[in-house]
Amino acid sequence: MKDTWQxxxxxxxxxxxxxxxxxxxxLAGLGMxxxxxxxxxGLGPASGMTDAYAWGIWKTFNTxxxxxxxxxxxxxxxxxxxxxxKNLHVVMRTAVLTSFLAYAFGLCMLAIDVGRxxxxxxxxxxxxxxYHSPLLEVAVCMTVxxxxxxxxxxxxxxxxxxxxxxxxxxxxVKKLDKVIVAGFPYVVSLAYVLPAxxxxxLGALMLLGGNRVYPLWQTPFLPLxxxxxxxxxxxxxxxxxxxxxxxxxxxxxxIDVMAELNRLTMWLVGLWLVFRxxxxxxxxxxxxAFRFNIFAALFWIEIAILIYGWSxxxxxxxxxxxxxxxxxxxxxxxxxxxxxxNPTTTAFQPKAGxxxxxxxxxxxxxxxxxxxxxxxxLYAAKVLPILPGSNELARKMEAQQATQPGISGFxxxxxxxxxxxxx
Amino acid sequence: xxxxxxxxxxxxxxxxxxxxxxQLCSTLMATAPFGLALTGKKSVLQIAxxxxxxxxxxxIWLHFQDCxxxxxxxxxxxxxxxxxxxxxxISLDYHETxxxxxxxxxxxALHKAVQENAGKFVLVCEGSIPTGRDGLYYEMGGRPGIxxxxxxxxxxxxxxxxxxxxxxxxxxxxxxxxxxxxxVDSVISGKPVIxxxxxxxxxxxxxxxxLEYVTMGKLPxxxxxxxxxxxxxxxxxxxxxxxxxxxxxxxxxxxxxxGHRKGWCLYKLGCKGPVTHASCSTRPFNELPNCWPIGxxxxxxxxxxxxxxxxxxxxxxxxxxxxxxxxxxxxxxxSIGKVSMGGAVLVGAVAGAIGGAALMGAKRxxxxxxxxxxxxxxxxxxxxxxxR
Numbered sequence: 001m002k003d004t005w006q007x008x009x010x011x012x013x014x015x016x017x018x019x020x021x022x023x024x025x026x027l028a029g030l031g032m033x034x035x036x037x038x039x040x041x042g043l044g045p046a047s048g049m050t051d052a053y054a055w056g057i058w059k060t061f062n063t064x065x066x067x068x069x070x071x072x073x074x075x076x077x078x079x080x081x082x083x084x085x086k087n088l089h090v091v092m093r094t095a096v097l098t099s100f101l102a103y104a105f106g107l108c109m110l111a112i113d114v115g116r117x118x119x120x121x122x123x124x125x126x127x128x129x130x131y132h133s134p135l136l137e138v139a140v141c142m143t144v145x146x147x148x149x150x151x152x153x154x155x156x157x158x159x160x161x162x163x164x165x166x167x168x169x170x171x172x173v174k175k176l177d178k179v180i181v182a183g184f185p186y187v188v189s190l191a192y193v194l195p196a197x198x199x200x201x202l203g204a205l206m207l208l209g210g211n212r213v214y215p216l217w218q219t220p221f222l223p224l225x226x227x228x229x230x231x232x233x234x235x236x237x238x239x240x241x242x243x244x245x246x247x248x249x250x251x252x253x254x255i256d257v258m259a260e261l262n263r264l265t266m267w268l269v270g271l272w273l274v275f276r277x278x279x280x281x282x283x284x285x286x287x288x289a290f291r292f293n294i295f296a297a298l299f300w301i302e303i304a305i306l307i308y309g310w311s312x313x314x315x316x317x318x319x320x321x322x323x324x325x326x327x328x329x330x331x332x333x334x335x336x337x338x339x340x341x342n343p344t345t346t347a348f349q350p351k352a353g354x355x356x357x358x359x360x361x362x363x364x365x366x367x368x369x370x371x372x373x374x375x376x377x378l379y380a381a382k383v384l385p386i387l388p389g390s391n392e393l394a395r396k397m398e399a400q401q402a403t404q405p406g407i408s409g410f411x412x413x414x415x416x417x418x419x420x421x422x423x
Numbered sequence: 424x425x426x427x428x429x430x431x432x433x434x435x436x437x438x439x440x441x442x443x444x445x446q447l448c449s450t451l452m453a454t455a456p457f458g459l460a461l462t463g464k465k466s467v468l469q470i471a472x473x474x475x476x477x478x479x480x481x482x483i484w485l486h487f488q489d490c491x492x493x494x495x496x497x498x499x500x501x502x503x504x505x506x507x508x509x510x511x512x513i514s515l516d517y518h519e520t521x522x523x524x525x526x527x528x529x530x531x532a533l534h535k536a537v538q539e540n541a542g543k544f545v546l547v548c549e550g551s552i553p554t555g556r557d558g559l560y561y562e563m564g565g566r567p568g569i570x571x572x573x574x575x576x577x578x579x580x581x582x583x584x585x586x587x588x589x590x591x592x593x594x595x596x597x598x599x600x601x602x603x604x605x606x607v608d609s610v611i612s613g614k615p616v617i618x619x620x621x622x623x624x625x626x627x628x629x630x631x632x633x634l635e636y637v638t639m640g641k642l643p644x645x646x647x648x649x650x651x652x653x654x655x656x657x658x659x660x661x662x663x664x665x666x667x668x669x670x671x672x673x674x675x676x677x678x679x680x681x682g683h684r685k686g687w688c689l690y691k692l693g694c695k696g697p698v699t700h701a702s703c704s705t706r707p708f709n710e711l712p713n714c715w716p717i718g719x720x721x722x723x724x725x726x727x728x729x730x731x732x733x734x735x736x737x738x739x740x741x742x743x744x745x746x747x748x749x750x751x752x753x754x755x756x757x758s759i760g761k762v763s764m765g766g767a768v769l770v771g772a773v774a775g776a777i778g779g780a781a782l783m784g785a786k787r788x789x790x791x792x793x794x795x796x797x798x799x800x801x802x803x804x805x806x807x808x809x810x811r
Contacts, residue, residue: 050760247787255792320792326785360765367773 005090005254009389011382014249024375031368034361035112043115047362052354054115060344062109062366064202067142068226068340069333070102071234073150074195078231079264081188087257090388094245095238096153097386101373103146109369110139134204141198149191155180157384199227206343212350214295215285217343225276226340232268233336235261239329241377243322245387252390255320262325266313269332273306295347302342306335430512431475437511445471447508451634454627454706458653460639462631473638474512480637481544483536484518485575487568488561488595488604489550493586494520496623500709509626513633516540530564537578545633546579548572548607551588551595555603569610581636582607582616585629590620590649591729598733608649615642618649622726625706628654648729650700659696659723660743662704664713665689678720689717693738695725 038046049056072095080088114120122128129136156177163173203226206213219225239261246253280286289296309331316324345356358366381387428436434444448470455462464470484494498521500506515521516536524532536544553560558567576582584607587593595604608616619628632651635643643651660666668674668688675683676691683692690697696704696717703723707714717723722738725731735741 048760048763048766053760243788244781244784247784253789253793321790322793323785323788323790326781326788330781330785355760357760357762358766358770359763360769363766363769363773367769 004391005252005257005388006391006394009387009394010385011245011249011251011387014382016379016382018378021375021378024371024378027364027371028368028375031365031371034365034368038112038361038365039117043113046359046365048357048359049362050354050356052350053356055344055348055350056113056356056362057345057358057366058109058113058362061341062369063106063142064344065337065340066102066370067106067202068199068230068233068336069237070099070106071195071199071230072096072238073099073153073234074192074199075231075234075268076238076261077188078192082192085260085264087254087260090254090257091238091242091261093157093386094241094388095234096150097157097377097380098237098241099234100146100150100154101376103142103150105369105373107142107146109366110142112365134201134208137201138198138205141194141201145191145194145198149187149194152180152183152187153191157380157386160385161383195230196227199230200224202226202340206348209343209348212348213343214347214349215288216280216295216299217339217347219279219283219285221275221279222343225272225279228268228272228275229336229339232265232272232332233340235265235268236329236332236336239265239325240333242387243326243329245381246322249381249387251387252393253322254388254390255322257388258322258325259317259320262313262316262328265329265332266310266317269306269310269313269336273303273310298338298342298346302335302338305331305338309335428479429476430479433479434475434508434511437507439508439511443508444475447512448474450627450710451631454625454702455631455635455643455651455653458651458656459631459635459643460641461635462653474634477638479512479514480633481536481540482513482515482518482547482633483533483540483544483575483579484515484547484549485563485572486519487548487550487552487572487589488602489586489588490594491520491549492623493549493589494518496708497626497629500626509630512630516544533575537575541578543580544578545636546576546582547629548582548584548589549586551592551602551604552607552610553595553602553604554610555601560602572607572610576611576614579614581642582611582614583629583632584608584616584618584620584649586624587620587622587726587729587732590618590727593622594733596733616649617642617645617651619654620650620727620729621701621703622732624727625654625702625708627706628702646700650727654702654706655700655727657700657702659699659701659704659717663688663696663717664704665717683720686720689720689722690740692722693736693740694722695728695731695735695741696723697743698731698741699723699725699728701727 034046043049047056047058073092076088076092076095079085080092111117111120123139129140159173159176159180162169200223203223206226207218207220207222209218211218239258242258242261243253245251277286280289289299309328312324312328312331315321316328431444445467448467452462452467452470457463461470461473464473486494497509498506500509516539517533519529522529522532552558552569552572554569558569561568563571584590588595588604589607591606592600592604595602596606606618608618617632619632621628628651631653632643635641643653646652646655660669663669665686665688668686669690673682673685673687674691675687675689677683678692683689688694694717703715704717707718713719724737725735725741731741
């Protein structure tokens with residue numbers, strides 16, 4: 001029988017304290033220690049930023065690029081809930097968790113990046129906000145998105161966990177579930193409006209950069225291209241996460257779901273490339289691509305990776321080969337991340353002669369937060385019903401649950417899929 | 424005579440429009456935004472009411488060792504109307520520069536004005552008082568100026584020393600000071616002396632002090648050298664329009680250089696703004712915006728300060744006591760970033776690790792579409808079998 005995925009099947013019976021988990025925890029710990037150093041020593045000694053180049057990787061990579069990867073909840077959610085791709089619901093928990101981690105730690109990085117942390121309390125005084133700044137839109141919108149819709153969307157797995165682990169708490173879980181079901185439509189709508197706003201505002205930030213951004217990236221359509229890139233990055237990242245998880249934990253693949261993700265990514269990337277080509281050509285900026293400089297080279301690298309990625313996506317759609325899908329998603333990830341990163345840093349010249357390269361501490365803090373995200377994902381995937389799993393495995397777990405009560409996963413058979421809002 | 428009329432009645436009789444009068448009152452309000460009971464009123468209309476109700480104050484103006492610059496600053500307003508208006512508001516009963524009389528007539532006018540307003544008039548002194556050789560360096564009607572000053576001041580209600588010369592000696596008192604020039608307050612005793620130093624001072628400061636005295640019956644608060652606080656409490660530097668350039672470190676280094684042409688801070692050219700107490704930076708001259716030395720690209724010489732203007736070289740910089748720009752202000756020329764060795768190594772290591780992990784992982788992902796399992800054991804997951 002063909003493998004089909006069912007929602008919320010945790011990685012089951014696998015030790016938590018594994019070597020990769022310890023490795024990422026170590027990196028995360030090192031990052032946190034360096035955060036303390038940065039708060040004591042200040043941005044100057046800790047980072048490679050200068051007065052001319054105040055945009056370090058904490059903002060441009062951890063926030064502007066990684067929230068693009070974290071747009072899975074946004075992109076797949078729209079496909080599943082608005083365009084009614086029903087089979088994508090099974091991967092929503094993966095998307096929502098990765099999005100939450102990407103956003104939460106992106107926001108942490110923004111907070112650490114505040115140059116004078118003792119002034120941070122102004123953020124909590126709305127009547128002192130600068131309402132003319134798109135950065136405010138980004139900051140407030142991201143905070144609201146991560147703390148309300150994404151946070152609430154991640155509660156059902158925890159409820160599942162409580163339901164399975166502590167049977168006497170089940171009435172409480174059911175009560176909470178009712179509240180969530182009632183509030184879910186509003187949260188869901190918020191979950192698609194807010195990212196559309198701030199992901200395009202990230203592009204608007206660079207649009208305001210004016211001629212400091214190289215013409216190959218600077219376009220009035222930058223906000224649209226940014227939110228569009230966030231969409232295919234979200235798809236590609238969830239694809240990569242699912243494939244890598246299934247490889248790592250020997251889980252079955254639902255090739256129909258993967259093919260659907262692959263197909264949507266292909267359309268998004270293809271149309272994005274066409275749109276960008278038309279935009280560059282009509283405005284004449286394409287001529288800048290034929291100058292002999294580093295920016296033109298970066299542009300061609302970026303475009304070549306995305307075109308190659310698109311051809312791989314197409315090939316994967318025809319052959320339905322998981323490995324090709326993985327390669328294709330990786331290429332799209334690299335190309336899309338380059339696109340999101342270039343206008344903020346490599347193709348961004350705040351003033352003549354200004355140069356930026358992140359310092360080791362800056363990179364270690366950045367890596368630390370990424371490692372923390374990975375470690376939390378590794379832990380959550382083993383403890384909470386996050387990843388989709390095959391029906392077969394689900395049945396096996398139910399059987400084991402019957403003999404070993406208290407183990408995480410499924411409880412009674414009828415409860416499977418009971419929490420309608422499990423996405 | 425006009426002395427019986429209130430200011431409002433006099434203005435009406437002279438054909439001065441209410442509008443011009445209100446404009447003068449607003450200027451007063453801007454001149455002394457704090458520190459005066461008169462301008463502390465709620466609105467321009469209330470100020471106009473208070474001034475309009477009073478009798479025109481009698482002012483007697485005596486010249487000593489001066490250049491008449493202070494008189495000029497009063498008369499040479501940007502529009503002739505303003506000077507007329509000022510002369511309509513105050514009753515300038517004796518002023519050698521603008522009176523028609525001379526000789527014995529002038530002497531008689533002085534005696535008449537002093538006698539008619541004894542104990543009520545305001546005495547304005549312009550120029551320093553020569554004390555050398557028993558005051559023989561300056562004579563008025565055959566008598567030493569110092570003697571005339573003492574006589575007239577004894578009859579006055581208050582004495583205003585206008586200009587740096589009258590305030591503390593000014594130009595004539597510069598070393599070696601052959602005439603023994605001193606300020607008015609070192610000659611007169613027993614009368615309040617208000618110093619309005621400046622070369623020239625802003626005429627609105629004079630007007631504000633006189634009107635405060637006649638409408639409110641009191642003199643403004645003074646600092647330790649007798650200058651009204653409303654105009655002399657702050658140093659020019661504090662409100663200088665070029666202050667931002669100072670804080671940012673953008674200085675004109677020579678007259679006519681790029682910074683000078685761009686209007687940068689004149690501190691390095693010897694500007695005395697940081698130690699000079701005056702209101703020039705907020706209240707320009709001649710009712711014209713930015714009409715003052717620094718506005719014209721000339722460093723402040725510190726004319727209101729006895730210890731600055733002839734004591735510190737014109738192009739010598741002064742120590743800055745308060746406030747200094749905070750260290751947290753950014754420098755003008757920002758540093759240029761560099762590639763750090765550790766950073767480069769880390770980027771390479773991370774990129775290699777991720778790339779390697781991805782490729783190694785990809786090899787374990789099935790290359791073709793998984794065939795439907797028939798064994799009923801589609802997943803090789805056994806408890807404890809995986810170490811990941």
